[in-house]
Amino acid sequence: MSEQEIKQLLDKLSQVSVEIAKVIVGQQNVIEELLISILAGGHCLLEGVPGLAKTLMVSSLGKSLALDFKRVQFTPDLMPSDIIGTEILETDHDSGERFFKFQQGPVFTHILLADEINRTPPKTQAALLEAMQERCVSYAGTSYELPKPFFVLATQNPVEQAGTYPLPEAQLDRFLMFIRVSYPNEQQEIEILQRTTGNIDSEISAILSAEELIALQGLVRSVTVSAPLLSYAARLVRATRPKATQLANNASDANTQSEFDCESVREHVRWGAGPRAGQALILCAKARALMSGRYAMNLADLQFVAPAVLRHRILVNFQAEAVNISPDNIIEQLLQQVPVPTSPLQST
Known part of the structure; x- marks a missing residue:
């Protein structure tokens, strides 16, 4: 690919953010993290209280990409077959013979919006596991490939709210990034009121194709x-694991004794991030570098993506919950305390 073609693709990527901003006020970091996840080829989970335009944000992203887009509203009575599909009985009109045919579910798309994913029980949540990891669906002994590219962009309400089922750790780990959506500031909220209570109707154009x-x-x-x-990146991920756990699992590793030991991790973390977190850190940092027009990632890229990559892969204990210490607090401390290499780091 020529340098001119690469520049054209990056210009189109920048235009995607502009298109989303036609209907979404503020939330620039959230939009950037969404695009990073898409570029890195991973799934994304967005969390925030109802009314923060999480669904609108994802659907706007879907419109700005020339890809197939489907939405599933997750409810307590949703069944796995409502997502992956089911077999239906059909009749051959020529021979009269009856046979079963697999009817594809909404997961057979490029972008699947799993809206309020934690409103449905774990049995239905798990229906997405194979699709997210293997990019295929198995039914009645047959494997069906999903379209390429394939992304699950899920939204969820905070688990403290009524009628929610926390996602299992194994499924959380399949999400490349876990993005928190916060309230807008006062000026942004005024603009939201102005846009949504008037006659402004913004059309979003499809910018990027599947091939691009x-x-x-x-x-x-x-x-x-x-x-x-x-x-x-490896030290940062390993620092999220309690030292006692590392020693138990790596008794023969002499280097473990000298690894960074954070007091907050030792006291408040049950399980830390696994190797998949390191892969996600590097890929997401590379994606951010490319979005900035750079072909080498730097320290700032890594530190920007670290919270969204790590927060759902760190399980705090009851003691941490009692004193209101969250995974984000742990990550903030690690970013400040884990020794940063000095050279060569600053890539341009």
């Missing part, structure tokens, strides 16, 4: 990363 998005994903993996940054 796949090409951008290939470019993400071509972004270079220095050895010190790779080491830093």
Whole structure:
């Protein structure tokens, strides 16, 4: 791919943010994290209280990409077959013979919006596991490939709210990023009121095609990363694990004794992030670098994506919950305390 073609693709990527901003006021960091997740080829989970336009944000992203988009409203009575599909009995009009035919569910799309995913029981939540990890669906002994690219963009309400079922840790780990959507500031809220109570009707144009998005994903993996940054990412992920757990699982690893030991992790974390978190850190940091027009990632890229990559992969204990210490607090401390390599780090 020529440099001119790459520039055109990056210009289109920037235009996607402009299109989303036609209907979404503020939330620039959230939109950036969504695009990072898409570029890195991973699924994304958005959490926020009702009324913060999470669904509108995802549907606007779907409209700005020339991809198939489907939405499933997760409810307590939703069944796995409502997502992946089911077999139906059909009759051959020529021979009169009856046979079963697989009727594809809404998961057979490029972008699946799983709206309020934690409003449905774990049995139905688990129906997405194979699709998210393997990009295929198995039914009655037959495997069906999903379209490429394929993304699950899920929204959820805080688990403290009534009628929610916390997602299992195994499924949370399948999400590349866990993005928190916060309240708008006063000026943004005034603009929201002005836009939504008047006659303003903004049309979103489709900017990127499936082929162009796949090409951008290939470019993400071509972004270079220095050895010190790779080491830093690994140390950051390993620092989320309580030292006692590491020693129990790596008794033969002499290097474990000298690894960074954070007091807050030791006292408040039950389980830390696994190797998949390190992969996600590097991919997301590369995607952010590419979005900035750079072909080498730097420390700022890693530290920007770290909260969204790690917060759903750190399980705090009851003691932490009692004193109101969250995974975000742990991550903030680690970003401040884990030693940062000095060279070569600053890529331009």
